Each structure stands twice: as C-alpha cells, then as structure tokens.
Amino acid sequence: MSTLIKTDWQILTGFWHFAAKYKHLIIIGLSSMPFSVAANLLFPWLMIKIIDEQIAQGDLSQLPLMLLYMTGVLIMNYISDAVYSYSLRLVGQRTIFDIRQALIARIIKLPRSYFDKTPTGMTLSRLTSDLESIGDSFVLGVLGIIKDSINTIGLLIFLYVINWQLATVILVLFPPILMITQYVRNKLRTLYQITRSSLARSTGYLQECIRGISTVQLYAAEQEVENKYTQLTDEFLHAQVKANGWDAALFSIIAGITTIAMALIIWSGSNLVLSSAVGIGVVIAFINTLEKIFVPIRDFTGQITAIQRSFAAFEHLDELFSEPLEEAEHDLYSDAELGSKLDTFESIEFNDVSFRYKAGDPYVLKNVSFTLNQGQQLALVGSTGSGKSTIMRLLTKTYEGYEGHVLVNGLELARIPKLKLESLFSMMQQDVFLFDQDVSFNIGLAKVDQPAVEEAAKYVYAHEFIESLPNGYATHLQSGGDQLSAGQKQLISFARAMTNNAQLILLDEATSSIDSVTESLIQKALERVFEERTVVAIAHRLSTIRESDQILVLEAGEIVERGSHEELVKQQGVYANLLQEELV
Ligand SMILES: Nc1ncnc2c1ncn2[C@@H]1O[C@H](COP(=O)(O)OP(=O)(O)OP(=O)(O)O)[C@@H](O)[C@H]1O
Structure with a gap:
C-alpha cells in the first residue's frame, strides 16, 4: 500500500496557490532586495572613502558630496526595507485571510462524523492558533x-574584497556563535513547548470550568478550581521565566562575542594600518559592520525554529482540508435528473436498511424496512439507544453510508443533494440550539422575513408567549436562551421547523419535563402538525402518537413490532408494555 504521509515540502506547496494570487506583491517585495543589499554595501564603502581618501589625506573637498551620497544610500535602504516588509507582510496577511475563509467554508460543510470524532476546541484552534502561528512564525521567519x-x-563577500585577513577574523567566530545559539535555541524550544502545552491545558481547564460554572458554584468547588488553575498556570510561568533567562543570556553572549570580534579587529587592524596594508577607514568599516553580521546569525536559528514550528500548523490545516466532504464523493443527481420529482413529497421507503456509525462498529440499524406515504404519520418508539434518532439522522443526511435503499419519491436518498431536501423535510429537534440573537432570528435563521416568522410562530401556538417577552420578537436570547423554559425553547424550535413550509415534519420530541401551561401549548401544536402534515415522529410520550397511521417499535436497531396503536395494544407485546410503564 502506498504511504500517504506528505513531506513538509509537499504540504507547503499545497498551500502555494493561496499566496500565488498575490504574485505581483511578491515580485514588488523581492525586487526591492537588491536595493537593500546595495545600500548595506555602499554605506561602509562610502565610509572607507570618506575616512581614507578625504579625512586621512587632509582633503575635504569631496566630503559634502560623499555625505550627500551617504544620505541617499540611507534613504534608499529605508525605502527598500519598507517596500520589502510592507508588500511581503501584506502577502502574508492576505494569504492567511484567504486560508481562513477557505477553512471556514470547508469546516461548515464537513459531515457530522467529523464533529463526532473531533473536539470543538481542536477545530477552533486550527482557525486561531494554527493560523496565527503561520502568520507569526512562518511569514516573519521566511x-x-x-x-x-x-x-x-553580500556583506561577507564585500568584506573579503576589501581585506581578506580581517574578514577571516570575523569568519573564525562563526562556528562558536552558531554552536552557542543552537544550544540555547534547543533549550528555548523545549521551554516554549512546555509553555504552549501548559497554556493550552490551563485554558482548556478554564473553558470547561466557565462552561460548567453553575455546577462549580452549586457544589461550592470554587476554591478547588482556583487551586487547580493556579497549579496549571504555575507551570506556564515557570517555563516562561526560564525561557526569558535563556533569551537574555543569548543576547548577552552575542553582544560579548561582538565585543571580542571588535577587539580582534582593532588589534589585527591596527597592525595592518601600521604596516600601511589598509587605511584606518577599512578598520572602522569592519567594526561598523560587525553587528550587521552577528545579529542576523543570532536570529537565524530562531527563524529556522519558528519556521519548523509553523510546519506543525501547516500539517494541521492540511489535515482539515483533506477531510472528505462525504456528499461530494457520491454520484449526486443532476438538476435535470431531478426535474420536478422533488417538488412535492410523495413517499419515503426504507428497504432493508442497515447502518453503523463506523466501519467495524456494531450495526445500530438492522434490516429496517417501512414505507411512509404523503399525509401519513409514522411514529418511532423504543427504549433508549434502540436506533430511533439514527433513522432521523439518515433521513436528514446527517450521516451517510447506509446499506440497503432509502428512497424519497422513488429516488435514492444518498444521491439527492442535501439542499434539495431542505424544502421537503423539516426537523423539530430535541436539542434546541438557540443562538445569541433575538427571537425572530432564532425562528427564521435570517432566511425568511418577519411575517413568515410570525406566521410560523402562530401555527405552533408560540406567538402569544413570544409577544409577552419584554421585547416580543426582538427579545435577545442570551446564553442559549437561559431566560426561557424548556417548553418555550421547544416551541421556538417548532416554529423554526415550520418556517419553510416543509411537507414532511421530522419530530424529535423532547424528554425534558415541561411546565403544564407550555405542555398544553406543545400538545396543541403537535396535534395540529399530526393532523395537517406528513410526520415521522420519535415520541417519548405515547399519548402524542396514538393517532399515527403506523407505529414502529424498535429494539437494538430492529423493528420488533409494527401497526397502529390499537393493533399493537392487542398484540400485548413490547408496545403494550411500554404503554403500561407510562401509565404507571
Ligand atoms: N455519533 C455516534 N457514533 C457512534 N455511535 C452512535 C452515535 N450516535 C448514536 N450511536 C449509537 O447508536 C445506537 C442508537 O442510537 P440512537 O441515538 O439512534 O438511539 P435512540 O433510540 O434515538 O435513543 P434515545 O431515545 O436515547 O435518543 C446507540 O447504541 C448509540 O450508542
């Protein structure tokens, strides 16, 4: 089997097309480089000229012109540096912006199986810290x-041309500088890893505690939380302090070596001056250039480490971009093939359907078959974990990869694009997710206008309670609708399901206990939906589904009984038992 592990280079080239869009900026940035290098070389060269040919000769006639040249060179240096940094940083920022957009577009299309196996924090860190790391480490490092x-x-070649003996003095100091910086960088790398992982752990812990703040406060566990957090942040602080120490040490060591180099240049340079091999200007130019050579060498290993660090981020993003969008893999029906076949709902047919969430896992649906025609109501009943929600998830294409056939209006569900189902099916969810927005948004999700929102709310008897909220439909629902009761949240979810006038309602009835006033509203809404729409319902209260045309009783993924309420009661089987339990 061929290995699919990509090299850093392959991963990096995979992202090149994002930056390639800004080729013109890259060319502008890079073409400023020769000017910057020229300025760096011209400056010491002019210095030598001024000292050795003007000052040392006692002839200052050319001095104003030389100073003018120097000013020109400095200006050229500033401008070329500015053009280089500005244009290439801009490329970095725009590229990262584009990667972020592409990433978000990808993430929201990923199948549910991805979110099941990936903690939310990890996906978020791809969008935040990984992208930041590419911006900070890769772009600036490169x-x-x-x-x-x-x-x-350029400088080294220049120095060699001017005087090879003094240039060799500088070159001799390269190996110790590289060794020392490499050693300190290794220490720093380890410490940075500790700081990053301890920060991630303490932030994760804090996130969890804030999410579960009501439990923390209820059980008076504030002190324990504080202690644990202090312990986790202590580790971070400790590693950070150590890293600062090594960083400062590296700085001082390089400053020390620069001083030693200066002494060596002065010493050997003086001898050369005395023997008239070079002018004093050459020695001064060498001293002036030392920092320009040693400081980049000090930074070099750091930049390499930063770039290496960013490879991990590139790898993470590449993994995310490589996550399969399941729907795209199927042979979906074209618009022409679909024609008007999905304009009105006719039927759903499950034909010997089996399903498991992952290959190798046990089947959670086994040979399930049923038919539901327009205008009928189908209820799914069974103990927890029997597979009721899984049937809903297959119908909404939340999960794919079923065995057997699921036909909607005679068309294979797997081949129907998800978007086409949207106007046909609507789901009343058990887990009501409310956005930190107003009631209207939470019902219409910005897809329908206010009259349609209100019409949907009226249909499910939610209008009255919404009107009684402080700002009616404009009332802002904070933290997932904490100010609403479980029943009120359900009514909002019902209204949401009604906004697109779908012909088939998929209903996942909540198990949460509901106050009696709202309960009666919910019952009324459900009765209306059952009377007027085609429904597939998971009902936890059997009273809700009494009038259904067909009730399927599931056990461990299999249909063990089917029929109307009366028929099942007569059978005296599982359904009758469930009914008995409910009455008790
Ligand atoms: N995302 C998932 N990944 C793996 N297994 C899952 C997943 N979701 C559900 N299951 C398993 O599939 C089986 C059927 O679950 P399902 O949610 O369909 O049951 P249910 O009848 O709807 O239960 P409940 O009434 O408690 O909602 C269970 O054994 C469950 O553990």
Whole structure:
C-alpha cells in the first residue's frame, strides 16, 4: 500500500496557490532586495572613502558630496526595507485571510462524523492558533531569513574584497556563535513547548470550568478550581521565566562575542594600518559592520525554529482540508435528473436498511424496512439507544453510508443533494440550539422575513408567549436562551421547523419535563402538525402518537413490532408494555 504521509515540502506547496494570487506583491517585495543589499554595501564603502581618501589625506573637498551620497544610500535602504516588509507582510496577511475563509467554508460543510470524532476546541484552534502561528512564525521567519541571508552573504563577500585577513577574523567566530545559539535555541524550544502545552491545558481547564460554572458554584468547588488553575498556570510561568533567562543570556553572549570580534579587529587592524596594508577607514568599516553580521546569525536559528514550528500548523490545516466532504464523493443527481420529482413529497421507503456509525462498529440499524406515504404519520418508539434518532439522522443526511435503499419519491436518498431536501423535510429537534440573537432570528435563521416568522410562530401556538417577552420578537436570547423554559425553547424550535413550509415534519420530541401551561401549548401544536402534515415522529410520550397511521417499535436497531396503536395494544407485546410503564 502506498504511504500517504506528505513531506513538509509537499504540504507547503499545497498551500502555494493561496499566496500565488498575490504574485505581483511578491515580485514588488523581492525586487526591492537588491536595493537593500546595495545600500548595506555602499554605506561602509562610502565610509572607507570618506575616512581614507578625504579625512586621512587632509582633503575635504569631496566630503559634502560623499555625505550627500551617504544620505541617499540611507534613504534608499529605508525605502527598500519598507517596500520589502510592507508588500511581503501584506502577502502574508492576505494569504492567511484567504486560508481562513477557505477553512471556514470547508469546516461548515464537513459531515457530522467529523464533529463526532473531533473536539470543538481542536477545530477552533486550527482557525486561531494554527493560523496565527503561520502568520507569526512562518511569514516573519521566511521574510527574515531571505533578507538576512542575502545581506549577510553580500556583506561577507564585500568584506573579503576589501581585506581578506580581517574578514577571516570575523569568519573564525562563526562556528562558536552558531554552536552557542543552537544550544540555547534547543533549550528555548523545549521551554516554549512546555509553555504552549501548559497554556493550552490551563485554558482548556478554564473553558470547561466557565462552561460548567453553575455546577462549580452549586457544589461550592470554587476554591478547588482556583487551586487547580493556579497549579496549571504555575507551570506556564515557570517555563516562561526560564525561557526569558535563556533569551537574555543569548543576547548577552552575542553582544560579548561582538565585543571580542571588535577587539580582534582593532588589534589585527591596527597592525595592518601600521604596516600601511589598509587605511584606518577599512578598520572602522569592519567594526561598523560587525553587528550587521552577528545579529542576523543570532536570529537565524530562531527563524529556522519558528519556521519548523509553523510546519506543525501547516500539517494541521492540511489535515482539515483533506477531510472528505462525504456528499461530494457520491454520484449526486443532476438538476435535470431531478426535474420536478422533488417538488412535492410523495413517499419515503426504507428497504432493508442497515447502518453503523463506523466501519467495524456494531450495526445500530438492522434490516429496517417501512414505507411512509404523503399525509401519513409514522411514529418511532423504543427504549433508549434502540436506533430511533439514527433513522432521523439518515433521513436528514446527517450521516451517510447506509446499506440497503432509502428512497424519497422513488429516488435514492444518498444521491439527492442535501439542499434539495431542505424544502421537503423539516426537523423539530430535541436539542434546541438557540443562538445569541433575538427571537425572530432564532425562528427564521435570517432566511425568511418577519411575517413568515410570525406566521410560523402562530401555527405552533408560540406567538402569544413570544409577544409577552419584554421585547416580543426582538427579545435577545442570551446564553442559549437561559431566560426561557424548556417548553418555550421547544416551541421556538417548532416554529423554526415550520418556517419553510416543509411537507414532511421530522419530530424529535423532547424528554425534558415541561411546565403544564407550555405542555398544553406543545400538545396543541403537535396535534395540529399530526393532523395537517406528513410526520415521522420519535415520541417519548405515547399519548402524542396514538393517532399515527403506523407505529414502529424498535429494539437494538430492529423493528420488533409494527401497526397502529390499537393493533399493537392487542398484540400485548413490547408496545403494550411500554404503554403500561407510562401509565404507571
Ligand atoms: N455519533 C455516534 N457514533 C457512534 N455511535 C452512535 C452515535 N450516535 C448514536 N450511536 C449509537 O447508536 C445506537 C442508537 O442510537 P440512537 O441515538 O439512534 O438511539 P435512540 O433510540 O434515538 O435513543 P434515545 O431515545 O436515547 O435518543 C446507540 O447504541 C448509540 O450508542
């Protein structure tokens, strides 16, 4: 089997098309480089000229012109540096912006199976810290390395041309500087890893505690939470302090080596001056250039580490981009093939359907078959874990990969694009997710106008309670609708399901206990839906589904009984038992 592990280079080239869009900016940035290098070389060259050919000769006639040149060179340096940084940083920022947009577009289309196996925090960190890491580490690292390497090589060649003996003095100091920086960087890398992982752990812990704040307060566990958090952040602080120490040490060591180099240059330079091999200007130019060579070398290993660190982020993003969008893999019906076949709901047919969530897992649906025609009501009944919600999830294409056939109006469900189902089916969910927005948004999800929102609310008897809220439909629902009762949340979910006038209502009745006033509203709404629409319902209270045309009783993924309420009662089987339990 061929290995699918990509090299860093392959991953990186996979992202190139994002940056390639800004080729013109990259060309502008890179073409400023020769000017920057030229300025870096011209400056010491002019200095030598001024000292050795003007000052040392006692002839200052050319001095104003030389100073003018120097000013020009400095200005050229600033401008080229600014053009380089501005344009290439802009490329970095725009590229990251585009990657973020592409990532979000991808994430929201990923199948539910992805979200089942991936913690939310991990997906969010791809969009935040991984992208930030690419911005901070990769973009700045690469920009720094390109600029510093070209400048350093240019300067070294220049110094060798001016005087090879003094240039060799500088070159001799390269190996110890590289060794020391490598050693300190390794220490820093380990410490940075500790700081990152301890920060991630403490932030994760804090996130969890804030999410579960009501439990923390209810059980008076504030002190324990505080202690644990202090312990986790202590580790972070400790590693950070150590890292600061090493960072400062590296800085001082390089400053020390620069001083040693200066002493060596002065010492050997003085001898060369005395023997008239070079002018004093050359020695001064060498001293002036030292920092420009040693500081980039100090930063070099850091930039390499930063770039390496960003490879992990690229790898994470690549994984996310490689996550399959399940629907795209299927041979979906074209618009022409569908024609008007899905304009009105006619029937659903489950034909020997089996399903498991993952290959190798046990089947949670086994050979399920049933038919539901327009205008009928089908109820799914069974103990917890028997597979009722799984049937709903297959119908809404939340999960794919069933065995057997599911036909909607005679068309294979797997081949129907999800969007086409939207106007046909509507789901009244058990887990009501309310957005931190007003009631109207929560009902219409910004897809329908206010009259349609109110019409849907009236249909499910939610209008009255919504009107009694402080700002009616404009009332802001905070933290997932904490100010609403479980029943009120359900009514909003019902209204949401009604906004698109879908012909088939998929109903997942809530198990949560509901106050009696809202309960009667919910019952009225359900009765109306059952009377007027085609319904597939998971009902926890059997009273809700009494009037259904067909009741399927599931046990461990299999249909064990089917029939109307009366027929099942007569059978004296599982359904009759469930009914008995409910009455008790
Ligand atoms: N995302 C998932 N991944 C793996 N297994 C799952 C997943 N969701 C449900 N299951 C398993 O599938 C089986 C059927 O679950 P399902 O949610 O369909 O039951 P249910 O009858 O709707 O139960 P309840 O009445 O409690 O909602 C259970 O054994 C459950 O553990």
